[in-house]
Amino acid sequence: MAMFDTQKLIEECNEIRKDSIRMTTGAKSGHPSSCMSCTEILGVLILDVMELSPEQAEDPNRDRFVLSKGHAAPAYYSALSRKGFFPREELFRLRDVGAMLQGHPDMKKTPGVEFSTGSLGMGLSVANGMALACRLDGLKSNIFVLLGDGELQEGQIWEAAMTSSHYHLSNLVAIVDRNMLQCDGTTEDIMSLEPLKEKFESFGWKVYELDGHNVEQLQKVLREARDYEASPSIIIAKTIKGKGVPCMEGVCSWHGKPVKDNELKEALRGCDQ
Amino acid sequence: MKLNVRNYYGNALLEIGRDDPNVVAFDADLSNSTKTALFGGEFPERFFNMGICEQDMISTAAGMASCGKRPYVSTFCVFVPGRCFDQIRMCIAYPGLDVKLVSTHGGISVGKDGPSHHAVEDLSIMRTLPNFNIFVPSDPLATYETIKSIHEINGPCFVRLFRDSVERIYEEGSEFDAFSSHVLQDGEDLAIIGHGFATHNALEAGRALQKEGHSVRIIDLQSLRPLDERTILDAAKECGKILTVEDHSIYGGMGSTITDLLAQKRPTSVSMLGVDRFAESGRPDELYEKYGLSVNSIIKKSKEMLN
Numbered sequence: 001m002a003m004f005d006t007q008k009l010i011e012e013c014n015e016i017r018k019d020s021i022r023m024t025t026g027a028k029s030g031h032p033s034s035c036m037s038c039t040e041i042l043g044v045l046i047l048d049v050m051e052l053s054p055e056q057a058e059d060p061n062r063d064r065f066v067l068s069k070g071h072a073a074p075a076y077y078s079a080l081s082r083k084g085f086f087p088r089e090e091l092f093r094l095r096d097v098g099a100m101l102q103g104h105p106d107m108k109k110t111p112g113v114e115f116s117t118g119s120l121g122m123g124l125s126v127a128n129g130m131a132l133a134c135r136l137d138g139l140k141s142n143i144f145v146l147l148g149d150g151e152l153q154e155g156q157i158w159e160a161a162m163t164s165s166h167y168h169l170s171n172l173v174a175i176v177d178r179n180m181l182q183c184d185g186t187t188e189d190i191m192s193l194e195p196l197k198e199k200f201e202s203f204g205w206k207v208y209e210l211d212g213h214n215v216e217q218l219q220k221v222l223r224e225a226r227d228y229e230a231s232p233s234i235i236i237a238k239t240i241k242g243k244g245v246p247c248m249e250g251v252c253s254w255h256g257k258p259v260k261d262n263e264l265k266e267a268l269r270g271c272d273q
Numbered sequence: 274m275k276l277n278v279r280n281y282y283g284n285a286l287l288e289i290g291r292d293d294p295n296v297v298a299f300d301a302d303l304s305n306s307t308k309t310a311l312f313g314g315e316f317p318e319r320f321f322n323m324g325i326c327e328q329d330m331i332s333t334a335a336g337m338a339s340c341g342k343r344p345y346v347s348t349f350c351v352f353v354p355g356r357c358f359d360q361i362r363m364c365i366a367y368p369g370l371d372v373k374l375v376s377t378h379g380g381i382s383v384g385k386d387g388p389s390h391h392a393v394e395d396l397s398i399m400r401t402l403p404n405f406n407i408f409v410p411s412d413p414l415a416t417y418e419t420i421k422s423i424h425e426i427n428g429p430c431f432v433r434l435f436r437d438s439v440e441r442i443y444e445e446g447s448e449f450d451a452f453s454s455h456v457l458q459d460g461e462d463l464a465i466i467g468h469g470f471a472t473h474n475a476l477e478a479g480r481a482l483q484k485e486g487h488s489v490r491i492i493d494l495q496s497l498r499p500l501d502e503r504t505i506l507d508a509a510k511e512c513g514k515i516l517t518v519e520d521h522s523i524y525g526g527m528g529s530t531i532t533d534l535l536a537q538k539r540p541t542s543v544s545m546l547g548v549d550r551f552a553e554s555g556r557p558d559e560l561y562e563k564y565g566l567s568v569n570s571i572i573k574k575s576k577e578m579l580n
C-alpha cells in the first residue's frame with residue numbers, strides 16, 4: 001500500500017488532536033492529554049500503516065489494533081471516523097447515554113473497534129491472542145497494540161511479554177506511548193520502568209525507539225517493525241503528554257481533565273501553532 | 274465404580290476438537306490435572322500452555338475468540354475465577370465473547386491441599402457477571418454432556434468441576450439436558466437441592482430419609498444460569514421447605530441463588546448447608562463431616578426441618 005503523504009498526514013494528526021480536545025470538552029470528561037501524546041501514533045497507524053478500512057471490516061486478513069490504554073479512546077475514535085468507520089457527528093456524542101462512543105472502547109458498540117478495553121494491562125495479552133489466531137489460520141494480518149507507559153506497571157504486561165516472545169509472535173507490533181506521566185506523578189517517581197529498552201530486549205523483543213510525534217519516523221519505523229520477522233517488536237515512542245497545548249504539555253495534573261469551554265479556543269489555537 | 278469427572282471433560286473436549294477445527298485449549302501448567310493434556314496430545318498446534326500466568330491466559334483466550342477461535346480455558350477453580358476477575362469481566366463477559374472456562378478442583382472436597390486451594394467463592398463471583406452461563410455438573414455423564422452442550426452456545430460459559438472421583442448418578446448413554454435441573458427422587462415434604470460433588474451426599478441422605486418413611490425430593494441443580502426456575506418453584510409449592518447443599522460458600526452461591534428466586538416469586542422456608550469460613554487440610558469425607566456437608570449432617574438438618 002502506498003504511503004500516505006507525510007505533510008497531509010501531519011495535518012490529519014493535528015485534526016485528531018484537536019478533535020480529542022473538542023470531544024472531551026463537549027463531554028465534560030475524559031483524558032485529552034493522554035490522547036494528545038499518542039495522536040501521531042494512532043493517526044499514522046490507522047490512516048497510513050494498517051490494512052484496515054470499513055470495506056475490509058469483515059476481511060479475516062485485515063490488520064488488527066488494540067488500544068490497551070483505552071482512556072485514549074477519543075483520539076482513536078477520531079481516527080476511525082476519519083477512516084470512514086462512522087459519521088463524524090458521533091464524535092460529539094462521546095460519553096452520552098445511548099451513544100455509540102463509550103468512555104472507553106467497546107467492540108460491540110463501535111464499528112472499527114477490535115476489542116473492548118479500559119482496564120489497564122490487558123491489551124498485550126489480547127493482541128497475543130489475535131496474533132496466535134491469525135497465525136493458526138495462516139492469515140497475513142499484522143496485530144498492533146498501543147500501550148501506555150504507566151500500564152507497564154501491571155504484572156500481566158510482563159506475563160504477556162513472555163508469551164509474545166515464547167510463541168515467536170513476529171506478526172505483533174507493540175507501541176509504548178512513553179510520555180513519562182501517570183495519574184499521580186512521573187512513572188519514574190511512582191514505580192520506575194527504566195531501563196525499559198533493556199527490559200524488553202531481555203524478554204526477547206526487538207526494540208525500536210523514536211520520537212512519537214514525528215510522523216515521518218513513525219511511518220518508516222512502524223513498517224520496519226511490522227516487517228521484522230525474527231521476534232515480536234516493540235516501539236518505545238517518546239512523547240509529551242498534552243502535546244500541542246503549551247499549558248498542558250508535560251503537566252501531570254492535566255490527566256483525566258478536559259479543557260474548559262472558555263479555554264477551548266486558545267487550546268485549539270495552540271495545536272495549530 | 275468411582276470415576277473421575279475430569280477425564281470426561283478431557284474426552285469431551287477432545288471430541289469437540291476433532292469435529293471443530295476452531296476449538297483451541299488453554300491451560301496454566303495444570304493440564305495433567307485438568308485433563309486438557311488429552312487435547313494437547315492430539316492437537317499440539319491448537320493447545321496453549323500459558324505457564325503459571327492465569328491472567329494472561331484469560332485475555333489471550335479472549336483475543337483469540339475475537340478472531341473466531343473457540344477457546345476452552347482450564348486451571349483450578351481457585352485461580353479462575355479467583356485470580357482473574359477483572360480479566361474475565363473485561364475481556365470475556367463485557368464483550369460477551371465465546372470463551373468457555375472449565376475450572377476443576379472446586380470446593381473443600383479438594384481436601385488436603387488446604388484452604389489456599391479450596392475454592393468456595395467462585396460461583397458467587399461468576400454470578401455477578403452478566404452474559405455468563407454457569408454449570409455445576411455432578412457426575413461423569415453430566416460433565417460430558419455439559420461440555421458437548423455448551424459448545425452449541427456462542428458465548429461465555431463457566432463450568433465448575435471437582436477433584437474426587439464419584440459414582441455415576443446418571444446412567445451411561447442416557448439423555449441429559451445440561452440446561453435444566455434434574456429431580457433424582459420425588460417427594461412432598463422437603464426438597465433437598467444439591468449440585469456438583471455435594472449432590473452425591475444429598476442423594477444418599479435423601480434415600481436414607483425416604484427409607485425411614487419421609488417423603489423427600491432430591492434435585493440436582495446442574496445449571497445455575499440459565500436457572501431452571503420451574504423445577505425450583507414447583508418444589509417450593511409442593512414440598513413447602515427447601516434445604517440447599519453446596520460445597521461452596523453460602524454467601525452468594527447456589528443456596529443464595531435459590532433464595533434470591535424464592536424471595537421474589539414464592540417466599541419459602543429455606544435452610545442452607547455450605548461453607549461459611551475457611552476450612553482446613555483433611556480428607557474430603559472428614560472435612561464434609563466437620564463442615565456440615567456429610568450425609569449425617571444433611572439427614573440431621575432435614576429432620577429438623579421435617580419436624
